[in-house]
Amino acid sequence: MRIKRLEIYGFKSFPYRVVLPFPPGISAIVGPNGSGKSNIVDALRWVLGEQSLKRLRVRAAEELLFAGDHGRAPAFAEVRLVLENDGQAPESLRDLPEIVVARRLYRSGESEFLINNRACRLKDIHYLFLDTGVHPRGYGLIDQGEVGKFLEWSPEERRFFLEELAGVSRYRVNREESRRNLERTRENLARVEDLLAELE
Ligand code: ATP
Numbered sequence: 001m002r003i004k005r006l007e008i009y010g011f012k013s014f015p016y017r018v019v020l021p022f023p024p025g026i027s028a029i030v031g032p033n034g035s036g037k038s039n040i041v042d043a044l045r046w047v048l049g050e051q052s053l054k055r056l057r058v059r060a061a062e063e064l065l066f067a068g069d070h071g072r073a074p075a076f077a078e079v080r081l082v083l084e085n086d087g088q089a090p091e092s093l094r095d096l097p098e099i100v101v102a103r104r105l106y107r108s109g110e111s112e113f114l115i116n117n118r119a120c121r122l123k124d125i126h127y128l129f130l131d132t133g134v135h136p137r138g139y140g141l142i143d144q145g146e147v148g149k150f151l152e153w154s155p156e157e158r159r160f161f162l163e164e165l166a167g168v169s170r171y172r173v174n175r176e177e178s179r180r181n182l183e184r185t186r187e188n189l190a191r192v193e194d195l196l197a198e199l200e
Helices: 037-047 121-128 155-166 167-198
Strands: 003-010 017-023 076-084 098-106 111-115 117-118
Touching: 003 037, 037 076, 037 098, 076 121, 098 121, 111 121
Parallel strands: none
Antiparallel strands: 003 017, 003 076, 076 098, 098 111, 111 117
8 A cells, every 4th residue: 555645734743734745656754853754754653543652752642733833723633644545455445546544633632533534443444554564563664773673573573574564464363353253152152052951
């Protein structure tokens, strides 16, 4: 899934809607110190479902909302990520040319995730990006000083990374979910058998 553009509104240092297009090829974001380059990466990480405030470089969720002067305080922060659908998306979204993932945080503290304007769960966002490397902890986002981290990872962490790269994570998640369903069905069956035995 290729990122086509990122739209930021009311998030950190962006009081007005900013649209950042990412044409095919390499894009670089340049600017003076403190101009908001890392805030763009934070916006990307946030819309992909990052839950850790530390990784978003804030102490409290409200710090994600624009707090500057500019004579305005937007009622909410919103980041929208527009992706080109190359067929990697889950089945229900496979025929759509574009996938738009959005995350909103209101001053009241309420927040929501949306996929193509439909409210969804964080789990749906995670599932959407499985195997694409585009999730907040995926291989697609490498922080300053993190290049050498691969060497420090445990074998489990390395395996997780390689599975993601090989595109098998989605199957692992599906397998685990099926295993849980199977277990639940087995328990239900045992209960039904007990009831039947009581009735006999
Ligand atoms: P450097 O090159 O030094 O790493 P940068 O371009 O990555 O800088 P950022 O860290 O993205 O800069 O942006 C820092 C700026 O964002 C600071 O000026 C800070 O005041 C501003 N900022 C962060 N959160 C908010 C917020 N909630 N409201 C308004 N401004 C904010």
